[in-house]
Amino acid sequence: MLRLSAVTLGLVLALSHAMARPVLADDQVTSFTLENGMDVVVIEDHRAPVVMHMVWYRAGSADEPAGASGIAHFLEHLMFKRTEKMESGEFSRTVARNGGRDNAFTSYDYTAYFQRVASDRLGLMMQMEADRMVNLRLDDAEIATERDVIIEERNQRVENSPAALFREQKDAVQYLNHRYGVPIIGWRHEMVALDRDDALAFYKQFYAPNNAILIVAGDVTPDAVRALAEQHYGPIPANPDLRERLRPSEPPQTAERRLIYRDARVAQPYVSRSYLAPERDSGAQETAAALNVLAEVLGSGTTSVMAEALQFDSQIATFTGAFYGGTALDRTTFDVVVVPSEGVSLEEAEAAMDRVLADFLNTGVDAEQLERIKMQMRAAQIYARDDVESIANRYGRALTQGLTVADVQAWPDLLQAVTADDVLAAARMVLDRRQAVTGWLMAEEVTQ
Amino acid sequence: MLRFILPVMLALAALPVRAAIEIKEVVSPGGITAWLVEDHAIPFTALEIRFRGGASVEAAEQRGVTNLMTALLEEGAGEMDARAFARARDGLAASFRYSVSDDALSVSAQFLTENRDAAVDLLRQSLIQPRFDDDAIERVRAQVLSGLRSDEKNPQNIASRRFDGLVYGDHPYGSSLDGTIDTVSALTRDDLVAAHAGAMARDRIHVSAVGDITEAELGALLDSLLGALPATGAALPGPAAPEFRGGVDVVDFPTPQSVVLFGQPGIGQEDPDFFAAFILDHIMGGGGFESRLMTEVREKRGLTYGVYTYLADRDLAQIWGGSVASANDRVAEAVEVIRAEWARMQQDGITQDELDNAKTYLTGAYPLRFDGNGTIANIIVGMQMRGLPIDYAATRNDQVNAVTLADANRVARTLLDPARLSFVVVGQPEGLMGTSN
Numbered sequence: 001m002l003r004l005s006a007v008t009l010g011l012v013l014a015l016s017h018a019m020a021r022p023v024l025a026d027d028q029v030t031s032f033t034l035e036n037g038m039d040v041v042v043i044e045d046h047r048a049p050v051v052m053h054m055v056w057y058r059a060g061s062a063d064e065p066a067g068a069s070g071i072a073h074f075l076e077h078l079m080f081k082r083t084e085k086m087e088s089g090e091f092s093r094t095v096a097r098n099g100g101r102d103n104a105f106t107s108y109d110y111t112a113y114f115q116r117v118a119s120d121r122l123g124l125m126m127q128m129e130a131d132r133m134v135n136l137r138l139d140d141a142e143i144a145t146e147r148d149v150i151i152e153e154r155n156q157r158v159e160n161s162p163a164a165l166f167r168e169q170k171d172a173v174q175y176l177n178h179r180y181g182v183p184i185i186g187w188r189h190e191m192v193a194l195d196r197d198d199a200l201a202f203y204k205q206f207y208a209p210n211n212a213i214l215i216v217a218g219d220v221t222p223d224a225v226r227a228l229a230e231q232h233y234g235p236i237p238a239n240p241d242l243r244e245r246l247r248p249s250e251p252p253q254t255a256e257r258r259l260i261y262r263d264a265r266v267a268q269p270y271v272s273r274s275y276l277a278p279e280r281d282s283g284a285q286e287t288a289a290a291l292n293v294l295a296e297v298l299g300s301g302t303t304s305v306m307a308e309a310l311q312f313d314s315q316i317a318t319f320t321g322a323f324y325g326g327t328a329l330d331r332t333t334f335d336v337v338v339v340p341s342e343g344v345s346l347e348e349a350e351a352a353m354d355r356v357l358a359d360f361l362n363t364g365v366d367a368e369q370l371e372r373i374k375m376q377m378r379a380a381q382i383y384a385r386d387d388v389e390s391i392a393n394r395y396g397r398a399l400t401q402g403l404t405v406a407d408v409q410a411w412p413d414l415l416q417a418v419t420a421d422d423v424l425a426a427a428r429m430v431l432d433r434r435q436a437v438t439g440w441l442m443a444e445e446v447t448q
Numbered sequence: 449m450l451r452f453i454l455p456v457m458l459a460l461a462a463l464p465v466r467a468a469i470e471i472k473e474v475v476s477p478g479g480i481t482a483w484l485v486e487d488h489a490i491p492f493t494a495l496e497i498r499f500r501g502g503a504s505v506e507a508a509e510q511r512g513v514t515n516l517m518t519a520l521l522e523e524g525a526g527e528m529d530a531r532a533f534a535r536a537r538d539g540l541a542a543s544f545r546y547s548v549s550d551d552a553l554s555v556s557a558q559f560l561t562e563n564r565d566a567a568v569d570l571l572r573q574s575l576i577q578p579r580f581d582d583d584a585i586e587r588v589r590a591q592v593l594s595g596l597r598s599d600e601k602n603p604q605n606i607a608s609r610r611f612d613g614l615v616y617g618d619h620p621y622g623s624s625l626d627g628t629i630d631t632v633s634a635l636t637r638d639d640l641v642a643a644h645a646g647a648m649a650r651d652r653i654h655v656s657a658v659g660d661i662t663e664a665e666l667g668a669l670l671d672s673l674l675g676a677l678p679a680t681g682a683a684l685p686g687p688a689a690p691e692f693r694g695g696v697d698v699v700d701f702p703t704p705q706s707v708v709l710f711g712q713p714g715i716g717q718e719d720p721d722f723f724a725a726f727i728l729d730h731i732m733g734g735g736g737f738e739s740r741l742m743t744e745v746r747e748k749r750g751l752t753y754g755v756y757t758y759l760a761d762r763d764l765a766q767i768w769g770g771s772v773a774s775a776n777d778r779v780a781e782a783v784e785v786i787r788a789e790w791a792r793m794q795q796d797g798i799t800q801d802e803l804d805n806a807k808t809y810l811t812g813a814y815p816l817r818f819d820g821n822g823t824i825a826n827i828i829v830g831m832q833m834r835g836l837p838i839d840y841a842a843t844r845n846d847q848v849n850a851v852t853l854a855d856a857n858r859v860a861r862t863l864l865d866p867a868r869l870s871f872v873v874v875g876q877p878e879g880l881m882g883t884s885n
Contacts, residue, residue: 089747093738096735099808099810099812101736144750145750152750152775315587318594339594342594380541385489386490
C-alpha cells in the first residue's frame with residue numbers, strides 16, 4: 001500500500017451504473033432487439049481474438065421482496081449449480097476447458113454474468129447462458145452449502161471491515177424508504193434464512209429475455225452476434241408477466257441525520273457525508289453531468305478544491321475526496337470524505353470541510369481547473385477504447401439503470417457542455433444538509 | 449458483489465505472453481533498450497518502466513525510504529511544486545503512476561499522441577529532478593503513517609507481516625516495504641535523495657512501449673526521458689533463504705473471520721520442472737473454481753468465499769503460497785482440509801484428466817491476455833524482468849503442453865512438502881493452537 005485511497009477507506013460506491021431499430025451508435029457500438037424483447041449491444045474491437053460475453057438482468061438487490069435481503073446475490077451464486085442440461089459446476093468447468101474465465105456480479109439495480117473466451121467459442125457460451133436463464137434446478141443440500149459461502153463472503157467483505165460496517169449503517173440511514181438502504185449482500189439475519197423458494201421466486205420473476213441485455217464485446221461482428229443470439233436466446237419466450245420496476249420511492253428528506261460508528265479495529269478515523277442526489281435519467285442527464293463535474297472539481301486529486309484547502313493551504317487532512325455515483329435507477333448520493341491529520345479532531349475536520357464547501361459556493365469554479373477536467377474527460381474517451389470490457393460494463397450498467405444506448409453516447413458531449421454556472425447551480429442544489437447523513441468512523445476508545 | 453475475487457498476489461503467479469503480436473527490440477542512440485509493440489489504432493502510448501531492486505536495496509534502519517521517495521516523485525519536480533506539477537499533468541490528460549514492490553520500482557505512463565513531447569518532458573522531470581520539498585515530504589509522510597496505523601489493525605496486513613517475517617527473517621522480503629512508524633518518522637530529505645539515486649539507475653532498467661509510436665520516436669524518447677539517470681545504483685541484496693517450519697502460527701486479533709496465509713518452498717521459472725509445478729498449482733488452488741481447494745473447501749463444505757494458491761517466483765526467493773479466510777469457528781476445518789489436499793496430491797499425484805484440463809485452460813487462456821496496449825506493455829516488461837526471450841510468447845504454450853503425467857506426479861512427490869506447509873492465522877480461531885516454533 002502506497003498511500004490512503006478511496007479503496008482503503010471503503011468508500012468506493014457500489015452505486016457506480018431498448019431499441020426498436022438497429023442503431024449504429026458510433027464506430028464501435030451496434031444495438032438491436034430480438035423478437036422476444038432481449039436487447040443486444042455489440043462492441044467491436046478486433047485487435048485480439050477474444051470476446052466478452054455478458055448477460056445483464058434488470059434485477060438487483062433493490063428489486064428484492066422485503067425480508068429476503070441478499071436473495072439477488074444468493075441467486076447469482078446458485079446460477080452456477082445444476083440446470084436441466086448441465087451438472088452443478090459444469091458451466092464454469094466448460095468455460096475453463098475452453099480457455100476462458102467466467103464470473104458474475106450483483107448490484108442494487110442489476111445482476112450480470114460474463115465469460116471471457118476466444119471469439120470462436122461465443123456460440124457455446126450463449127448456449128449455456130440461455131440454458132441457465134430458464135432451466136435452473138435447485139437442490140436443497142447445495143443451497144445450504146452455498147448459503148454458508150455467502151455468509152463467509154459477508155464476513156470477508158463486511159464483518160471484518162469497520163469501514164464497510166460503517167457504510168452499511170450510513171446507507172441505511174440515508175434512505176428512509178428505498179431499498180438502496182439495504183446492503184446488496186443482505187442483512188445477516190435475513191441471509192441465514194434464505195431458501196429455495198426465495199431464490200426460485202426471484203428467478204421466475206426476473207430472469208427472462210425481455211428483462212435481459214446481451215452484451216458482446218471484442219472480436220465479433222454484429223451480424224454474427226445477431227445470428228448466434230437468434231439461435232440460442234431467440235427461442236426463449238418472453239415472460240408476459242414481467243412488471244415495471246416500481247420500487248418504494250423516497251419521501252421528501254427534511255431532517256439532517258448524523259451517526260457515529262465506533263469499532264476497536266479503527267486506526268484512522270474519518271468523517272464522511274452523503275447527500276441524496278438526482279441520478280442520470282434518460283434524455284435528461286444534464287444535472288447529473290454537472291454533478292459529475294462537481295465531484296471532480298471538489299474532490300478528485302491534488303488539484304481539487306478540497307485537497308487545495310485541506311491538504312495544501314492547511315494541513316487539516318491527509319486525504320479528501322468527493323464522489324458521485326450518477327448511474328443508478330433511483331435517487332443516488334453525492335459523497336464527501338475528509339480523513340483528518342494526526343491531532344485534528346473529527347469535529348474540526350468536519351467544520352473545515354463545511355467551510356470549504358461554503359467558500360466554494362461563494363467563489364465558484366476556477367476556469368482553468370474546469371478546462372483541465374474537461375481535457376481529462378475528453379482524453380478518457382480515447383484511453384477507454386483500450387479496454388473494451390470497461391465499455392461493455394458501461395453499457396450494461398446504463399441499460400439496466402434506466403438509460404439507453406443514445407444516453408450513453410450523449411454523455412461525453414453533455415460533460416463537455418457543463419459550464420461553471422452549471423456546476424455551481426448543481427452544488428447549491430445538492431449540498432443540502434437536510435438531505436444528508438454525516439457519519440464519523442471512530443475507534444472504540446475516544447482519544448480526541 | 450463478485451462471485452469471487454482473485455487476490456492481487458495471483459498476479460505473481462501469472463506468467464507472461466503470445467504469438468500474434470510482434471515485439472521489436474529498440475535500442476536508443478544512447479544505448480537504452482526497450483521492447484515495442486506498435487499499434488496505431490488508438491492515438492496514445494502505454495509506457496512501462498521497471499527499475500530492478502525496488503525497495504529491497506534500502507537499509508533495514510531506513511525501511512520505507514524507497515516507498516516514501518516513490519510517492520514523492522509526483523509531488524514536485526524541476527521548477528514546479530506539487531500543485532504546479534499536478535496541474536501540468538492533468539492539463540495534458542497524461543496518467544503517471546509510480547509504485548514500488550520488493551523487486552521493482554515501477555513507472556506506468558499513458559499519454560496522448562497529440563501532446564506526447566510535453567507529457568514525456570513532464571514525466572522526465574519527475575524521474576530525474578524530483579524536488580522532495582519539505583512540505584511535500586511531511587504531507588506524504590503523514591499519509592504513509594496513517595496507512596501504517598491502519599495496517600496494524602487490518603487482519604490481512606497483520607497476516608502478511610507475520611508470514612513474511614517468519615519466512616524471510618532479516619532479508620528485505622521479511623518486512624513490509626512501507627516501513628514502520630519509527631523508521632518512516634525518522635527519514636530525512638537526505639535519505640530520500642540518496643534513495644532516489646540508489647533505486648533509479650540505468651544499470652537496472654527495463655522498458656516497454658505499446659501503442660501509437662514508431663521505433664525512431666521511441667528511441668529518441670528513451671534518451672530524453674532516461675538518459676540523465678545515473679549509470680549505476682545501489683547494490684542489490686542477495687537471495688533470501690525462505691524458512692518453513694510447518695505448523696500453525698496464531699496471531700490473536702479480535703475479528704469475526706480469521707485470515708489465513710500458508711506456504712512452503714517454491715520453484716523458479718529457470719527450473720526445468722517449473723511448468724510441471726505451475727500445472728500442479730493450477731490444479732491445487734491457482735485455477736479458480738476448478739481447483740481442488742476451491743472444490744473441497746468452498747463448493748463441498750461452504751467453509752470460505754475463496755481459497756487460492758500461487759507460485760511466487762520472485763527475484764530473490766521462490767515460494768508456493770496460498771490464502772483462505774473462514775469464520776473463527778470454522779477456520780480449523782478449512783486448515784485441516786488444505787493440509788489433507790496437500791498430502792493427497794503429494795502422495796497420489798494428479799489424474800490424466802486433470803492434467804489435460806489444466807493444459808487446455810492454460811494454453812487457451814494465454815493468448816487472450818494480450819488484449820490492450822496497457823495490458824501488453826505490462827506483460828512484455830514483465831518478460832524482460834524475468835529474463836525471458838523476446839519470442840517467449842511463441843513457445844510458452846509448447847512448454848505447458850510438454851509436461852507429462854509422469855513429470856507432474858514426480859514433481860508433486862518431490863516438491864509438495866506437507867510437513868513444511870506453514871500457516872499463519874490472524875483472528876480468534878477456535879480449535880487451532882499455535883504449533884510452530
